[in-house]
Amino acid sequence: xxxxxxxxxxxxxxxxxxxxxxxxxxxxxxxxxxxxxxxxxxxxxxxxxxxxxxxxxxxxxxxxxxxxxxxxxxxxxxxxxxxxxxxxxxxxxxxxxxxxxxxxxxxxxxxxxxxxxxxxxxxxxxxxxxxxxxxxxxxxxxxxxxxxxxxxx
Amino acid sequence: xxxxxxxxxxxxxxxxxxxxxxxxxxxxxxxxxxxxxxxxxxxxxxxxxxxxxxxxxxxxxxxxxxxxxxxxxxxxxxxxxxxxxxxxxxxxxxxxxxxxxxxxxxxxxxxxxxxxxxxxxxxxxxxxxxxxxxxxxxxxxxxxxxxxxxxxxxxxxxxxxxxxxxxxxxxxxxxxxxxxxxxxxxxxxxxxxxxxxxxxxxxxxxxxxxxxxxxxxxxxxxxxxxxxxxxxxxxxxxxxxxxxxxxxxxxxxxxxxxxxxxxxxxxxxxxxxxxxxxxxxxxxxxxxxxxxxxxxxxxxxxxxxxxxxxxxxxxxxxxxxxxxxxxxxxxxxxxxxxxxxxxxxxxxxxxxxxxxxxxxxxxxxxxxxxxxxxxxxxxxxxxxxxxxxxxxxxxxxxxxxxxxxxxxxxxxxxxxxxxxxxxxxxxxxxxxxxxxxxxxxxxxxxxxxxxxxxxxxxxxxxxxxxxxxxxxxxxxxxxxxxxxxxxxxxxxxxxxxxxxxxxxxxxxxxxxxxxxxxxxxxxxxxxxxxxxxxxxxxxxxxxxxxxxxxxxxxxxxxxxxxxxxxxxxxxxxxxxxxxxxxxxxxxxxxxxxxxxxxxxxxxxxxxxxxxxxxxxxxxxxxxxxxxxxxxxxxxxxxxxxxxxxxxxxxxxx
Amino acid sequence: xxxxxxxxxxxxxxxxxxxxxxxxxxxxxxxxxxxxxxxxxxxxxxxxxxxxxxxxxxxxxxxxxxxxxxxxxxxxxxxxxxxxxxxxxxxxxxxxxxxxxxxxxxxxxxxxxxxxxxxxxxxxxxxxxxxxxxxxxxxxxxxxxxxxxxxxxxxxxxxxxxxxxxxxxxxxxxxxxxxxxxxxxxxxxx
Numbered sequence: 003x004x005x006x007x008x009x010x011x012x013x014x015x016x017x018x019x020x021x022x023x024x025x026x027x028x029x030x031x032x033x034x035x036x037x038x039x040x041x042x043x044x045x046x047x048x049x050x051x052x053x054x055x056x057x058x059x060x061x062x063x064x065x066x067x068x069x070x071x072x073x074x075x076x077x078x079x080x081x082x083x084x085x086x087x088x089x090x091x092x093x094x095x096x097x098x099x100x101x102x103x104x105x106x107x108x109x110x111x112x113x114x115x116x117x118x119x120x121x122x123x124x125x126x127x128x129x130x131x132x133x134x135x136x137x138x139x140x141x142x143x144x145x146x147x148x149x150x151x152x153x154x155x
Numbered sequence: 156x157x158x159x160x161x162x163x164x165x166x167x168x169x170x171x172x173x174x175x176x177x178x179x180x181x182x183x184x185x186x187x188x189x190x191x192x193x194x195x196x197x198x199x200x201x202x203x204x205x206x207x208x209x210x211x212x213x214x215x216x217x218x219x220x221x222x223x224x225x226x227x228x229x230x231x232x233x234x235x236x237x238x239x240x241x242x243x244x245x246x247x248x249x250x251x252x253x254x255x256x257x258x259x260x261x262x263x264x265x266x267x268x269x270x271x272x273x274x275x276x277x278x279x280x281x282x283x284x285x286x287x288x289x290x291x292x293x294x295x296x297x298x299x300x301x302x303x304x305x306x307x308x309x310x311x312x313x314x315x316x317x318x319x320x321x322x323x324x325x326x327x328x329x330x331x332x333x334x335x336x337x338x339x340x341x342x343x344x345x346x347x348x349x350x351x352x353x354x355x356x357x358x359x360x361x362x363x364x365x366x367x368x369x370x371x372x373x374x375x376x377x378x379x380x381x382x383x384x385x386x387x388x389x390x391x392x393x394x395x396x397x398x399x400x401x402x403x404x405x406x407x408x409x410x411x412x413x414x415x416x417x418x419x420x421x422x423x424x425x426x427x428x429x430x431x432x433x434x435x436x437x438x439x440x441x442x443x444x445x446x447x448x449x450x451x452x453x454x455x456x457x458x459x460x461x462x463x464x465x466x467x468x469x470x471x472x473x474x475x476x477x478x479x480x481x482x483x484x485x486x487x488x489x490x491x492x493x494x495x496x497x498x499x500x501x502x503x504x505x506x507x508x509x510x511x512x513x514x515x516x517x518x519x520x521x522x523x524x525x526x527x528x529x530x531x532x533x534x535x536x537x538x539x540x541x542x543x544x545x546x547x548x549x550x551x552x553x554x555x556x557x558x559x560x561x562x563x564x565x566x567x568x569x570x571x572x573x574x575x576x577x578x579x580x581x582x583x584x585x586x587x588x589x590x591x592x593x594x595x596x597x598x599x600x601x602x603x604x605x606x607x608x609x610x611x612x613x614x615x616x617x618x619x620x621x622x623x624x625x626x627x628x629x630x631x632x633x634x635x636x637x638x639x640x641x642x643x644x645x646x647x648x649x650x651x652x653x654x655x656x657x658x659x660x661x662x663x664x665x666x667x668x669x670x671x672x673x674x675x676x677x678x679x680x681x682x683x684x685x686x687x688x689x690x691x692x693x694x695x696x697x698x699x700x701x702x703x704x705x706x707x708x709x710x711x712x713x714x715x716x717x718x719x720x721x722x723x724x725x726x727x728x729x730x731x732x733x734x735x736x737x738x739x740x741x742x743x744x745x746x747x748x749x750x751x752x753x754x755x756x757x758x759x760x761x762x763x764x765x766x767x768x769x770x771x772x773x774x775x776x777x778x779x780x781x782x783x784x785x786x787x788x789x790x791x792x793x794x795x796x797x798x799x800x801x802x803x804x805x806x807x808x
Numbered sequence: 809x810x811x812x813x814x815x816x817x818x819x820x821x822x823x824x825x826x827x828x829x830x831x832x833x834x835x836x837x838x839x840x841x842x843x844x845x846x847x848x849x850x851x852x853x854x855x856x857x858x859x860x861x862x863x864x865x866x867x868x869x870x871x872x873x874x875x876x877x878x879x880x881x882x883x884x885x886x887x888x889x890x891x892x893x894x895x896x897x898x899x900x901x902x903x904x905x906x907x908x909x910x911x912x913x914x915x916x917x918x919x920x921x922x923x924x925x926x927x928x929x930x931x932x933x934x935x936x937x938x939x940x941x942x943x944x945x946x947x948x949x950x951x952x953x954x955x956x957x958x959x960x961x962x963x964x965x966x967x968x969x970x971x972x973x974x975x976x977x978x979x980x981x982x983x984x985x986x987x988x989x990x991x992x993x994x995x996x997x998x
Contacts, residue, residue: 022675022676022677022681022683023673023674023675024674024675024676024763025674037672041543042542042543042544044540044542045958046840046842046956046958047959049456049457049459050399050455050457051457052542052543054391055389055391055393058958059910059949059959060953060957060958063949063953064953086843087843087844087847088842088843088844088953088954088955088956089840089842089843089956089958090537090538090840090841090842090843090956091537091538091539091540092538092540092840092841092842093540094540095540095541095542095543095544095545096542096544096545097527097528097539097540097541098539100536102531102534102536103527103531105523105527106520106524106527106541106545107549109519109523110516110519110520110523110549110553113512113515113516113519114512114513114516117508117509117515117516118509118512121500121508122500125499125500125505429815433818436818437818440822447829451829451832451833453829453832453833453835464833464834467833471826471830474826474829475826478822479819479822479823479826482818482819482822483819485815485818485819486812486815486816486818486819487815489811489815490811490812490815526825526828529828529835530828532835533828533831533832533835537841538840538841
């Protein structure tokens with residue numbers, strides 16, 4: 003029952019798209035694409051806001067341009083490239099993959115690998131069966147004496 | 156007069172602070188008990204004077220003393236009294252004074268509640284805390300005093316507290332956050348003291364733990380409230396933006412979470428010592444780094460304080476000395492620390508090690524994402540932006556192994572485990588989680604993407620696994636009731652923390668996947684539909700508050716023709732400064748929020764309105780509160796509250 | 809030995825970070841580098857600000873080195889830089905104005921009051937100095953968007969072939985000219 007109502011309401015909202023919504027789209031995909039784009043594009047002039055949230059003139063202009071491009075059938079990547087052509091990489095909240103930015107993805111993976119590796123190697127070392135020799139006995143006594151001295155000082 | 160007394164009081168605090176830094180540390184170095192014993196009284200004296208100073212600033216705000224430039228810039232006579240007090244930390248200088256108050260406060264509490272520590276350690280901890288106090292006090296007295304006067308020409312009215320900050324959120328969010336940031340300095344001090352003394356053992360971990368957990372609890376709560384406040388206040392329904400200032404609070408939190416877990420391993424098993432110390436140093440270092448980032452002007456953010464390079468330089472120098480000194484000491488002394496203890500691969504030790512790796516990697520991702528744009532630009536490579544798309548993607552990837560591990564972790568025993576015993580719990584837990592999630596999501600929603608399904612399942616998995624473990628551990632005692640009583644507070648902390656995170660994960664996933672929005676223009680009498688709710692616009696009425704005027708859009712919300720709420724979405728214009736602010740109307744619920752914001756007036760009596768339906772959005776803050784409770788629950792642990800017998804410890808070095 | 813080395817790593821990483829933090833204190837985080845550097849001025853066809861029936865295109869702009877200055881009468885910083893720009897004009901530098909209309913919104917405002925704007929502009933240029941060979945009116949801010957402009961004042965240095973060599977945000981004053989524009993202008997002379 004709930005599923006039916008929800009599907010029904012989806013139809014109703016799509017139909018009601020027409021008159022009152024500020025932004026009119028030809029399809030749901032376009033509406034979603036517009037929303038994603040305005041959240042991913044950065045206002046070039048603001049103090050860290052995307053163009054969806056900002057009231058600045060340039061943000062509004064960018065929103066209008068994105069709207070026009072989306073309704074024209076452009077894909078999400080095409081719109082982003084369009085904006086990057088004009089405003090540089092700054093305007094997209096997802097950084098480009100360049101040798102300089104590669105560290106963003108490489109370093110975390112590296113640390114995970116090193117972390118895993120560390121514990122695995124430690125396990126290998128710890129599981130090596132240990133033998134006890136006379137030299138070890140001498141060393142042990144020496145360390146005990148050293149420790150006693152440290153505790154007293 | 157009072158502001159000058161405030162400044163003077165701070166100077167006295169500074170003197171005590173310097174003594175607090177020198178006497179105990181010198182005393183510990185030379186074995187001079189008298190010098191060491193001066194520490195607690197110095198700490199308490201320091202706090203008294205800082206408190207007086209803070210009181211002086213509050214007094215200046217409450218009495219509308221606009222000859223004090225800070226009060227003139229951040230307050231006004233039109234503010235209600237509680238916002239006047241809040242304006243004390245509404246600007247940079249006052250916020251630093253709040254930080255100082257917390258610093259002195261934590262130091263004093265540590266001084267009073269560390270009687271069971273040997274004097275050498277106690278003196279060193281207080282000495283390091285004293286050093287931190289000195290730094291911040293010098294900064295305040297020399298570069299950032301809130302007591303500057305505007306004489307002889309002072310304004311008759313203040314510039315008012317930024318309307319965005321005139322909100323209950325502002326009353327609690329900064330103090331909670333600062334309690335967290337500053338509290339982590341206690342863990343830091345313990346680590347430095349332990350490195351100086353050369354004794355990094357289980358007892359050090361045991362003492363450090365309650366302080367760390369409390370600080371972490373405050374930080375969790377502070378971040379949670381911050382997110383909720385942004386949601387309620389900003390008018391766009393957003394609750395996290397990966398803004399550098401937000402990241403500055405997340406990084407110490409992630410490391411502090413790793414620290415907590417690591418401390419428990421060191422306390423119980425005596426392993427991971429060097430890592431625990433490093434984490435303790437890192438947690439506070441990130442707090443300081445965060446403070447630097449936010450106040451130095453190196454990043455662009457709505458949250459950032461107005462600054463100048465001089466101040467930034469001082470903080471950077473202080474950061475370099477404290478963190479550099481700490482890490483140098485670590486480099487020198489840590490090789491003396493040896494962790495004994497053997498454990499197999501399938502053990503709780505390893506699980507917690509992996510947990511820490513994931514948390515550290517998460518911190519690294521946030522750190523890289525926050526600082527790389529600046530570094531990239533400084534290297535002449537151009538401007539880039541790193542925001543939501545990047546962070547969300549990376550955290551989503553990281554979440555999968557992390558959440559799986561979180562469920563399995565509690566099942567594991569220390570040292571070694573028999574796979575057979577684990578198998579059943581894991582298998583049953585996983586199966587139940589998948590079934591519950593599928594049933595839930597597919598019956599509620601048209602479209603369920605693989606990502607949504609996976610993430611929600613992970614949240615449910617953590618929840619189910621925690622309860623399987625709870626049941627298993629309680630059932631061991633024969634009767635469940637008895638078993639539950641027998642479970643330690645430490646265990647309940649874990650349950651709260653993990654269940655809390657399960658709610659956070661589920662809440663974030665579902666609200667991100669299924670929030671819907673409509674941006675409409677409506678005339679009085681119009682109705683729109685969003686999901687199963689109908690929104691009828693009744694019109695707009697003018698409103699008048701204590702220091703603002705404006706409009707409120709009145710909307711009746713109906714579900715299948717029954718009125719369920721009447722919402723007032725406001726657009727306010729504050730008298731002083733003429734700033735506009737949207738005050739969203741929210742119909743909060745456990746399973747969904749209905750969120751309404753008023754836009755601009757359009758032609759022919761129509762108004763633009765934004766209507767949002769946000770399912771399960773409250774879950775993330777409910778989860779956050781649960782997690783923070785995990786931190787505070789530990790305070791009730793009898794182990795940490797037993798007062799030592801005086802005669803036993805008098806003169807103990 | 810190995811452990812000792814590893815223990816120093818955190819300190820080294822921290823020092824590395826501090827270097828960049830220090831540099832960051834003296835940089836301007838709000839100055840961004842936009843996309844059109846190295847590309848030619850995009851195609852456009854816009855009316856002249858002051859004369860009816862006169863239009864300008866990108867082709868017409870080619871042939872000389874010039875500064876394209878984005879400005880408006882609503883912008884106080886633009887007013888401040890007019891004096892220096894006029895001096896530059898007197899030194900023989902060609903400056904073309906791109907008038908950025910700040911608040912006109914075709915959806916909401918009435919028909920555009922051209923005469924009022926022209927009067928405003930004439931008054932301001934008469935008072936503060938006129939550095940412009942002519943002004944192009946960008947009513948809908950379309951050329952501005954295509955150039956990567958986000959406000960005013962902003963200035964582009966364009967060479968004879970229409971290639972954009974520099975995009976400066978903020979006012980132009982002697983210090984900025986010496987640091988950013990002069991070196992490039994030198995290279996263009998011979």
